[in-house]
Amino acid sequence: MSAPPRQDDSRSLAQQLTQILTEITPAERRAAHMLLANYPVLGLETVAEFARRTHVSAPTILRLVAKLGLSGYPEFQRCLRTELEAQAQSPLSKERFSPSGETPPDQGTGLASRLQRFQETVAANIAETFRNIPAAEFEAVVGLLADEKRRIYLIGGRFTDGIGRYMSAHLRIVRPGVTHLIGQADNWRDHLLDMGSRDVLIVFDIRRYSDDLSLLAAEAAKRRVTVVLMTDQWLSPVAGSARHVLAARVLVPSNWDSTAAILTLVEALLAATTEKIWPSASRRIAALEEMRNRAAGPD
Amino acid sequence: MSAPPRQDDSRSLAQQLTQILTEITPAERRAAHMLLANYPVLGLETVAEFARRTHVSAPTILRLVAKLGLSGYPEFQRCLRTELEAQAQSPLSKERFSPSGETPPDQGTGLASRLQRFQETVAANIAETFRNIPAAEFEAVVGLLADEKRRIYLIGGRFTDGIGRYMSAHLRIVRPGVTHLIGQADNWRDHLLDMGSRDVLIVFDIRRYSDDLSLLAAEAAKRRVTVVLMTDQWLSPVAGSARHVLAARVLVPSNWDSTAAILTLVEALLAATTEKIWPSASRRIAALEEMRNRAAGPD
DNA sequence: TTCGCGATGTATCGATTTTTTCAGGATGCG
DNA sequence: CGCATCCTGAAAAAATCGATACATCGCGAA
Numbered sequence: 095m096s097a098p099p100r101q102d103d104s105r106s107l108a109q110q111l112t113q114i115l116t117e118i119t120p121a122e123r124r125a126a127h128m129l130l131a132n133y134p135v136l137g138l139e140t141v142a143e144f145a146r147r148t149h150v151s152a153p154t155i156l157r158l159v160a161k162l163g164l165s166g167y168p169e170f171q172r173c174l175r176t177e178l179e180a181q182a183q184s185p186l187s188k189e190r191f192s193p194s195g196e197t198p199p200d201q202g203t204g205l206a207s208r209l210q211r212f213q214e215t216v217a218a219n220i221a222e223t224f225r226n227i228p229a230a231e232f233e234a235v236v237g238l239l240a241d242e243k244r245r246i247y248l249i250g251g252r253f254t255d256g257i258g259r260y261m262s263a264h265l266r267i268v269r270p271g272v273t274h275l276i277g278q279a280d281n282w283r284d285h286l287l288d289m290g291s292r293d294v295l296i297v298f299d300i301r302r303y304s305d306d307l308s309l310l311a312a313e314a315a316k317r318r319v320t321v322v323l324m325t326d327q328w329l330s331p332v333a334g335s336a337r338h339v340l341a342a343r344v345l346v347p348s349n350w351d352s353t354a355a356i357l358t359l360v361e362a363l364l365a366a367t368t369e370k371i372w373p374s375a376s377r378r379i380a381a382l383e384e385m386r387n388r389a390a391g392p393d
Numbered sequence: 394m395s396a397p398p399r400q401d402d403s404r405s406l407a408q409q410l411t412q413i414l415t416e417i418t419p420a421e422r423r424a425a426h427m428l429l430a431n432y433p434v435l436g437l438e439t440v441a442e443f444a445r446r447t448h449v450s451a452p453t454i455l456r457l458v459a460k461l462g463l464s465g466y467p468e469f470q471r472c473l474r475t476e477l478e479a480q481a482q483s484p485l486s487k488e489r490f491s492p493s494g495e496t497p498p499d500q501g502t503g504l505a506s507r508l509q510r511f512q513e514t515v516a517a518n519i520a521e522t523f524r525n526i527p528a529a530e531f532e533a534v535v536g537l538l539a540d541e542k543r544r545i546y547l548i549g550g551r552f553t554d555g556i557g558r559y560m561s562a563h564l565r566i567v568r569p570g571v572t573h574l575i576g577q578a579d580n581w582r583d584h585l586l587d588m589g590s591r592d593v594l595i596v597f598d599i600r601r602y603s604d605d606l607s608l609l610a611a612e613a614a615k616r617r618v619t620v621v622l623m624t625d626q627w628l629s630p631v632a633g634s635a636r637h638v639l640a641a642r643v644l645v646p647s648n649w650d651s652t653a654a655i656l657t658l659v660e661a662l663l664a665a666t667t668e669k670i671w672p673s674a675s676r677r678i679a680a681l682e683e684m685r686n687r688a689a690g691p692d
Numbered sequence: 693t694t695c696g697c698g699a700t701g702t703a704t705c706g707a708t709t710t711t712t713t714c715a716g717g718a719t720g721c722g
Numbered sequence: 723c724g725c726a727t728c729c730t731g732a733a734a735a736a737a738t739c740g741a742t743a744c745a746t747c748g749c750g751a752a
Contacts, residue, residue, distance in 0.1 A: 228411030260555030
């Protein structure tokens with residue numbers, strides 16, 4: 095045939111599918127309808143299975159895929175996975191495709207709607223992060239933090255250092271032996287000497303991962319230090335040295351990544367830890383407050 | 394019958410995965426974590442792609458799959474697709490607290506349900522915070538941040554200082570004249586001298602409000618400095634000296650308050666500001682990266 | 693130090709899957 | 723009624739993928 099119009103394949107495959115629904119052959123249409131009804135799972139099966147369930151032959155499926163402008167079945171599946179991934183990153187928006195082609199209410203460009211989208215994405219990130227956090231992993235880290243015989247060292251990268259600082263500020267209140275490592279490479283070399291197998295190093299590292307941190311973590315691991323990594327969904331290379339990993343979603347509609355989910359994770363850890371050691375922590379807090387009052391009193 | 398090797402494979406693969414997380418090898422654990430963070434899409438890729446993205450080898454993936462009690466990778470993918478399908482068939486199944494009678498199965502005290510409640514509260518805090526933020530106030534602050542002729546000073550309290558650090562780390566990249574004030578009372582006295590009516594002081598202060606910060610803000614206001622306050626829903630006393638106030642919800646089921654909503658607000662400010670000054674910011678970023686490369690190059 | 697074991701990646705083979713080719717058959721039109 | 727066109731599926735061919743055997747590395751014990 096002559097040149098395929100190929101308007102734009104930027105839209106979701108489901109939408110594109112409904113659009114070409116009238117101009118394709120009957121067998122292809124059956125398959126297309128079935129795919130829409132079981133979107134997108136059916137398309138993730140093999141061609142043979144897809145064909146079997148839709149009661150057409152494999153070549154018919156392939157021809158349908160070709161009419162979507164894709165180069166082949168693998169590319170078709172790649173598209174589906176990409177959509178699925180994007181959807182997972184904003185599960186709250188639900189993006190329930192309306193077969194009637196009804197355009198989503200949409201997506202204004204005004205500040206208000208952009209803010210709302212930002213907020214929704216962050217909330218979704220947090221929800222999705224917590225949904226798959228291994229409870230055992232979480233509890234193990236709480237156990238480490240609650241063990242007052244261990245020393246806790248924290249360090250973060252350029253953007254995550256603030257969270258490390260936040261965590262250490264809280265931890266220091268409820269337990270002794272908390273150190274926030276700052277500065278660049280040189281600084282923590284000294285601290286490494288003090289670390290042993292009973293100590294814990296908590297590393298914050300999100301993408302544009304820091305080589306320095308990887309080095310530090312590797313060194314610490316070699317010294318039997320228990321390394322805990324807080325990272326993004328793509329996992330920092332520090333994971334290679336880490337005993338425990340907590341991964342959080344960071345993708346938001348912005349030029350930057352969002353550390354909100356990581357922060358929330360940290361807050362959850364702090365909440366659980368504080369509760370676990372509340373007997374000793376409350377005594378400690380009382381002592382701290384008394385000290386502060388005594389310092390401020392004579393003033 | 395004697396013990397079957399696998400007692401139950403009825404649960405979701407994600408759950409099962411977290412269960413065996415402790416008894417598998419490091420490389421497998423890395424892959425498992427990444428899968429959980431990108432669940433389930435990553436598992437729908439080919440073995441080779443899965444392996445590539447997780448920086449392990451294909452056999453490691455297959456061994457991991459085998460340890461889940463599955464007979465092979467195809468069966469693994471079938472499970473994932475089945476889960477996906479089941480999930481799609483109950484559209485709003487999860488995470489909907491029904492205000493009506495129908496009690497959600499677990500208001501339990503187990504770790505899992507506590508975590509979920511924590512996460513839900515944080516998400517609600519963020520949503521509620523954004524719902525009530527005056528757009529004009531938000532825009533005004535963005536306007537200040539985007540004005541490169543102004544100098545920006547940031548300071549936080551004991552717990553919020555990390556967020557100040559986080560914000561300054563980003564701001565410094567996109568614009569000049571950003572200073573993060575640290576230390577206690579003495580330190581910022583010096584900086585006060587440099588501040589003038591064209592400058593901006595961003596104060597983070599949540600409850601147990603800091604007297605020091607109130608003093609600083611009052612002094613700055615006297616010098617015609619534009620004071621911006623990021624605080625909790627009960628408003629820090631700094632509000633008296635502030636030109637602009639952005640309040641966020643902080644209450645969560647924990648001994649501590651949550652700064653997640655404040656952080657999200659900061660990230661939204663950064664996103665809007667960065668976009669607003671993108672032409673100059675992008676040039677600045679390019680220059681910074683070139684500098685970094687030049688520093689790392691001769692190595 | 694040496695030995696042994698478990699963990700991990702490389703290379704390879706076999707199996708499955710995708711793609712293409714081609715022929716049967718339906719449909720519409722003159 | 724006959725022909726042309728297009729749709730469709732069976733089967734072979736090509737490509738890719740999953741599984742396995744094996745070598746290597748690192749770590750801990752004796």
